[in-house]
Amino acid sequence: xxxxxxxxxDGVLADTxxxxxxxxxxxxxxxxxxxxxxxxxxxxIFPAYFKHVNSEGFFRTVPLIADSVEGLAYLNDKxxxxxxxxxxxxxxxxxxxxxxxxxxxxxxxxxxxxxxGRKDSIKGDIMIDDHLKNLxxxxxxxxxxxxxxxxxxxxxxxxHNWKEIMNIL
Amino acid sequence: xxxxxxxxxDGVLADTxxxxxxxxxxxxxxxxxxxxxxxxxxxxIFPAYFKHVNSEGFFRTVPLIADSVEGLAYLNDKxxxxxxxxxxxxxxxxxxxxxxxxxxxxxxxxxxxxxxGRKDSIKGDIMIDDHLKNLxxxxxxxxxxxxxxxxxxxxxxxxHNWKEIMNIL
Numbered sequence: 001x002x003x004x005x006x007x008x009x010d011g012v013l014a015d016t017x018x019x020x021x022x023x024x025x026x027x028x029x030x031x032x033x034x035x036x037x038x039x040x041x042x043x044x045i046f047p048a049y050f051k052h053v054n055s056e057g058f059f060r061t062v063p064l065i066a067d068s069v070e071g072l073a074y075l076n077d078k079x080x081x082x083x084x085x086x087x088x089x090x091x092x093x094x095x096x097x098x099x100x101x102x103x104x105x106x107x108x109x110x111x112x113x114x115x116x117g118r119k120d121s122i123k124g125d126i127m128i129d130d131h132l133k134n135l136x137x138x139x140x141x142x143x144x145x146x147x148x149x150x151x152x153x154x155x156x157x158x159x160h161n162w163k164e165i166m167n168i169l
Numbered sequence: 170x171x172x173x174x175x176x177x178x179d180g181v182l183a184d185t186x187x188x189x190x191x192x193x194x195x196x197x198x199x200x201x202x203x204x205x206x207x208x209x210x211x212x213x214i215f216p217a218y219f220k221h222v223n224s225e226g227f228f229r230t231v232p233l234i235a236d237s238v239e240g241l242a243y244l245n246d247k248x249x250x251x252x253x254x255x256x257x258x259x260x261x262x263x264x265x266x267x268x269x270x271x272x273x274x275x276x277x278x279x280x281x282x283x284x285x286g287r288k289d290s291i292k293g294d295i296m297i298d299d300h301l302k303n304l305x306x307x308x309x310x311x312x313x314x315x316x317x318x319x320x321x322x323x324x325x326x327x328x329h330n331w332k333e334i335m336n337i338l
Contacts, residue, residue, distance in 0.1 A: 004290065082290060088279040091271070094263035102260070110257040111286035117279045121173065121251060123290045 002080045003125040005169075006138075007072060009085040009097060011130035012065060012145045013105070019062040020046045023055075037148040045149075053090045060096035069104055071162030075169060076107055083108055084122050086134070087115035128165065132156070143168075171249045172294040174338075175307075176241060178254040178266060180299035181234060181314045182274070188231040189215045192224075206317040214318075222259045229265035238273055240331030244338060245276055252277055253291050255303070256284035297334065301325070312337075 010016045017034055024046055025031045032045070043049040052058050075081050083101060087093050094115045101108055114122060119129075120137040127138045128145055135142040135156050143165070144156040159165050179185045186203055193215055194200045201214070212218040221227050244250050252270060256263050263284045270277055283291060288298075289306040296307045297314055304311040304325050312334070313325040328334050 088267060088282040088284070091267045091279075092264050094267065094284060095261050098257060098260045098263065109286070110260075113257040114283065114285040114290070115257070115263060116283040116285075117281065121283070121292045123292055 002078070004082065004123065005075055005079040005126040005128065006082050006084045006119070006122055006124040007075065008127075008129040008131070008134065008145070009083060009087075009101075010059075010062075011147045012128055013068045013072065013083070014059070014062040014100065015065050016042065016062055017148065019058060020049065020052055023052045023058070024048065034148060038151045039148070041149045054092065056092050056096065058096070059090075059093045060099050062100065064104060065162065067162035067166075071166055072105055073107055074166050078169070079126070081108070082112050082114055082122070082124065084114045084116065084119055084124075086117060086119065086131075088117045126169070128159065171247070173251065173292065174244055174248040174295040174297065175251050175253045175288070175291055175293040176244065177296075177298040177300070177303065177314070178252060178256075178270075179228075179231075180316045181297055182237045182241065182252070183228070183231040183269065184234050185211070185231055186317065188227060189218065189221055192221045192227070193217065203317060207320045208317070210318045223261065225261050225265065227265070228259075228262045229268055231269065233273060234331065236331035236335075240335055241274055242276055243335050247338070248295070250277070251281055251283055251291070251293065253283045253285065253288055253293075255286060255288065255300075257286045295338070297328065 021032050037045050085097055087097055119134045124140055126141045127135060128143045129135050130145040130147040130150055132153055135144060142156045144150055144158045146158055146160040190201050196217060206214050254266055256266055270282060288303045293309055295310045296304060297312045298304050299314040299316040299319055301322055304313060311325045313319055313327045315327055315329040
């Protein structure tokens with residue numbers, strides 16, 4: 001029986017940083033660089049964070065994290081993959097997220113998608129997530145996907161990119 | 170520590186039968202009665218089932234199951250409630266379902282909502298659902314909410330309405 005792996009969307013498959021940077025640049029003319037954003041959470045760094053994530057279209061047009069399409073396909077062959085996204089906090093995000101997944105990851109079926117609030121009631125053997133709040137309540141193997149907001153934390157196995165995930169798993 | 174209870178939406182909180190009957194009547198002039206629909210699944214009974222559930226607005230305007238607002242509030246005081254809905258099969262349903270929950274069940278927070286495909290990866294102690302496919306893979310107490318399509322099955326504890334749930338739980 002395959003192990004079940006829970007894969008986060010934002011910050012793992014979807015490059016939400018780049019999307020926020022683009023939105024902020026279009027709104028204010030201020031262009032942030034990802035490398036300057038280390039340490040603080042996204043909702044602190046981007047003044048219009050909640051406006052962005054509550055805008056229809058934000059999650060529909062978000063760029064891909066490098067190698068995520070190839071990487072998730074690799075996992076999907078080897079594991080039972082569930083894509084688990086914290087989405088219900090943003091009421092209009094789910095249809096966009098579903099569209100985005102169908103568009104970029106057509107090998108992920110609707111049975112493999114979970115849009116939730118908390119993730120502590122989802123069963124799995126391995127979790128890949130960029131947020132400690134999700135990993136901390138998970139009982140299986142916890143893999144922290146490297147993002148500027150989580151750079152100061154060392155308590156979980158860190159993976160820096162999808163090539164590394166494909167080498168490890 | 171409270172027990173965790175997983176409560177289905179369609180057929181338990183939301184009266185999807187009545188909504189299908191209304192849609193079918195508006196489309197064809199044929200008015201079905203719920204009592205005549207026993208035994209067959211909804212997608213067999215309603216020829217335009219998949220058209221309906223893929224229409225934006227269908228889940229946004231679905232009527233309530235009797236006493237579900239009072240009943241879920243009762244459970245919400247006594248248990249850790251998660252509303253778990255099979256939704257990802259219908260890509261445009263989730264935003265409508267979220268709106269509907271916020272509107273009718275404002276005491277249910279976004280942390281308590283799960284929109285998924287399969288339900289076999291959601292943890293819980295009790296599940297209330299009208300579909301055997303969901304109950305059959307659940308390891309806790311299984312409560313089959315009475316609906317015309319499930320009338321011939323007797324392998325699970327049957328609850329006929331929300332007043333009965335409030336008496337039992």
